[in-house]
Amino acid sequence: MTYAAPAALKPRKRPQQRRATATLDAIFEATIQLLVKDGIARLTTTRVAERAGASVGTMYQYFPHKQALIYAVNEHYLDALAERIESTCREYHGRTAAEMVEAVIDTYWRAKTERPDVTRALYRSVVELDNEALILAFADRTDAATTEMLASASDRSFADVVSVNRTLVTVVFGTVRNSFERGQSGEIAEELRRQLLIMCRAYLEAKMN
Amino acid sequence: MTYAAPAALKPRKRPQQRRATATLDAIFEATIQLLVKDGIARLTTTRVAERAGASVGTMYQYFPHKQALIYAVNEHYLDALAERIESTCREYHGRTAAEMVEAVIDTYWRAKTERPDVTRALYRSVVELDNEALILAFADRTDAATTEMLASASDRSFADVVSVNRTLVTVVFGTVRNSFERGQSGEIAEELRRQLLIMCRAYLEAKMN
DNA sequence: CTATGATATGAAGGATTGTTCAGTTTGAGG
DNA sequence: CCTCAAACTGAACAATCCTTCATATCATAG
Known part of the structure; x- marks a missing residue:
């Protein structure tokens, strides 16, 4: 689909x-x-x-019309972002689960904080749109890439990769966005990123079997 | 402040x-x-x-002007939400950390999914605003309440309550929002909530000392 | 060089909508 | 019953801005 x-x-x-x-x-x-x-x-x-x-x-x-322009700009941005994540997933194929999580967090975090003003501006513009397709397409691409990567982990196998993966990406993406909205930056943001990594890894431990 | x-x-x-x-x-x-x-x-x-x-x-x-109206509506909504969270925090004062996390997740999740259409509509309207004060005020209130609660945990004490707390609320609030934006509902959303709880608890274990 | 389709122009039309204000109605206290 | 301030009304104004289209310019193939 x-x-x-x-x-x-x-x-x-x-x-x-x-x-x-x-x-x-x-x-x-x-x-x-x-x-x-x-x-x-x-x-x-x-x-x-x-x-x-x-x-x-x-x-x-x-x-x-104007909406189509804004739509295209966001599509462009999300495509590039998805590509970066897919690239990371290819790169970390077969590594340990802990390394994977760190890599995804880093990629996403970097992409969002590289140009915070652009990120913020697009976040704000996308709500004007009928953006369902946009968001779902992005979610599908990244879900597919990260699930495939996670399934290839050298040190783990999960009973339900899909659920574990969905949890991880939803948490990571959501946390970054929320941190962003709260205007966190600098040391506080760095600390949060570290804690997020600890949290995800603790989750992986808990889901080990 | x-x-x-x-x-x-x-x-x-x-x-x-x-x-x-x-x-x-x-x-x-x-x-x-x-x-x-x-x-x-x-x-x-x-x-x-x-x-x-x-x-x-x-x-x-x-x-x-129109903006002031939209502002007032959002302020109203966030005030009510903060109040619910504060109430939960009072109720769970002195309990175990694991119980606290579950209670906060439940409260926030329920508040957001009770009337999903309203939640979505307000999410979309708030970006039109100079909403910094709104978001920071909400963050401050909830941070204060949850930190105080977490510090009272009967089974744990954290070296850095503030950091642990900030991590937890950012993750929980961000995850709920992201799940919302992806249009997740029903069984998938339920499953995500369970996994989020597992994750937060695993984090608490990892931060124990 | 010429023909043809691709690309670019920007004034004008048309529609929407935020905001005001002069005037009216309502409620409460004396 | 009278008075005054609070509350309410909605037509009119003013400003903005999306979108079109008749016209002009450019690029390329033959």
């Missing part, structure tokens, strides 16, 4: 010539910059076009 | 006569109903007034 974007949110057409991909990139970049700077409430199509060095009409050749 | 609402978001005045409190209640109720039904994007001041059986002008006597 794969989750596709609602028809109404899909792009109108794909760029074919080089300059078209360039303007599309510019539009994406402009959107993120404006989201970071002024938030979604002040994101207008005209401003996006202006900052992208294009005109509104151009934007409307690629997206049927 | 206490977090006050930004001046711009505070109500204009408080009701004095009985009918005034009645209309205020109606406005609150109408706001939530509309948020649930159509989402924040379609929430207009006119519609709120209409459904509340009042006029727009009335609404503007109590709130300087």
